[in-house]
Amino acid sequence: MRAGLIYLRAERESLTEFGRTGLLRRILDRYILREVTLSWISVTGILLVILLTNELARVLGRAADNQYPPNMVLALIGLGAVQNLNILLPIGLLLGVMLAFGRLYHDSEMAAALACGVGPVRVYGPVVLLAVLVTGLLAWLSLSEAPDAMRQVLNLRSAALRAGQYTVVTPGRFRSFEGGTAVLYAQSANPDGTLSNVFVERNRDGRVEVALAVRARHDMAADGHSLTITLYNGERFVGTPGSAQFRMMRFAEHTIPVQIPAPSERITDMDAAPTGDLLRATDLKSRAELHWRIALPVMCLVLTLVAVPLSRLRPRQGRYARVWIAVVLYLLYSNLVSSGKIWLERGVIPEGAGLWWTHVIVILVALFVVLMPKWAVRLRHREASA
Numbered sequence: 001m002r003a004g005l006i007y008l009r010a011e012r013e014s015l016t017e018f019g020r021t022g023l024l025r026r027i028l029d030r031y032i033l034r035e036v037t038l039s040w041i042s043v044t045g046i047l048l049v050i051l052l053t054n055e056l057a058r059v060l061g062r063a064a065d066n067q068y069p070p071n072m073v074l075a076l077i078g079l080g081a082v083q084n085l086n087i088l089l090p091i092g093l094l095l096g097v098m099l100a101f102g103r104l105y106h107d108s109e110m111a112a113a114l115a116c117g118v119g120p121v122r123v124y125g126p127v128v129l130l131a132v133l134v135t136g137l138l139a140w141l142s143l144s145e146a147p148d149a150m151r152q153v154l155n156l157r158s159a160a161l162r163a164g165q166y167t168v169v170t171p172g173r174f175r176s177f178e179g180g181t182a183v184l185y186a187q188s189a190n191p192d193g194t195l196s197n198v199f200v201e202r203n204r205d206g207r208v209e210v211a212l213a214v215r216a217r218h219d220m221a222a223d224g225h226s227l228t229i230t231l232y233n234g235e236r237f238v239g240t241p242g243s244a245q246f247r248m249m250r251f252a253e254h255t256i257p258v259q260i261p262a263p264s265e266r267i268t269d270m271d272a273a274p275t276g277d278l279l280r281a282t283d284l285k286s287r288a289e290l291h292w293r294i295a296l297p298v299m300c301l302v303l304t305l306v307a308v309p310l311s312r313l314r315p316r317q318g319r320y321a322r323v324w325i326a327v328v329l330y331l332l333y334s335n336l337v338s339s340g341k342i343w344l345e346r347g348v349i350p351e352g353a354g355l356w357w358t359h360v361i362v363i364l365v366a367l368f369v370v371l372m373p374k375w376a377v378r379l380r381h382r383e384a385s386a
Helices: 002-066 070-106 109-115 120-166 275-280 284-310 323-346 356-385
Strands: 175-177 182-189 195-204 207-220 226-239 246-259
Touching: 002 070, 002 120, 070 109, 070 120, 070 284, 070 323, 120 275, 120 284, 195 226, 207 246, 275 284, 284 323, 284 356, 323 356
Parallel strands: none
Antiparallel strands: 175 182, 182 195, 195 207, 207 226, 226 246
């Protein structure tokens, strides 16, 4: 009876100890997941702000050149950000893991966890969970949302270019038409909508036509695909630049038609092609684009897995000591994937190989960087023993 009680007490204590160990492991998993997630969100947010700033400057410059309507500028900026998110997520997750584990190693929290019996494999649990979620999000963006965003961007650019041609001419500013081959300038505008002191220049088949008029009016043509600029009381000069053969004519009324670019119904950019069409395509360019879209989620998963051993710090190392390794590895990875895509388009690499070999190369490089210090220590010990 006494032996049975002793056995039951020992069994209860072992179960209690097992429950405590499981609770501590769950707490550690949640702690690591929280640190990595917060670091990833912070890094990705900073990179997204930088991207939006560059995108804003680029779109505003293009809008100023082509007279985009103001209501289309924000839409183009947002769609451009969606397109580039599939580039930001892998580098953001890589740097997030590196910074989070760098802090844990620097503050000796990982050393304490490892001393309590937590194995290195255990650390991968929360990181793999976050990596799978982000990889799924990136696969959805790369295969579905990014091509659709590109299609919308191309359509919006075409619509904005056409709408910009119909806007009212602003006095004191040069307006370009027909892809820059026609330029209009008016010094002032009258209350009735006509323009005063107008300058018009057109380049047609190597000849330059310059017209100066006291006033002008511009209206939409009946076909809806062109504008008509009517000049009143002016002079017209026609000739070839570099030669002395110019004709000068005076006119009481002169009409200049300006063609408006037709809407682009067919999307020709490969980035905008739906993934389903790429799966059915057989040409090398389409297959290379398909492998590129598949490589981005795999790239995110590989970078996350190699970031954990790369972030391990030696004693007295700073928390940012190994971040440069992550940046160099990402640059190597992205350049390999981009080069592989070009080689697939040109037929240098067989289509069956795809871009999978790039992931293998990066994993081998990461293993070499992680294991090289251990090999160097063993080699020094062997030399000392000899």
